[in-house]
Amino acid sequence: MNRKYIRENKTLVKEFIGTLVKAILSKQTDSIVKKIANDPETKGDVKQIRKLTKDIEKKLDKMQKTNPDFAKKFRQKYGY
Secondary structure, eight states: OOOOHHHHHHHHHHHHHHHHHHHHHHHHHHHHHHHHHHEEEEHHHHHHHHHHHHHHHHHHHHHHHHHHOOOOHHHHHHOO
């Protein structure tokens, strides 16, 4: 057999298996996320996280006026 064909075939098999595993894991992840999202305790935690995020954004907006370099660096590093 031609060695070039074997190498190409191995690459295709690896890509196929990789995409197959990703698809399986993403479906499992989706079901886990749905279960967690429907939990009442988790809903409360998510609300608290959103509130804290809004508070951080407000503080950064205020800080933008007084210390723009720090606010810029903070936003770049943490994505706010």
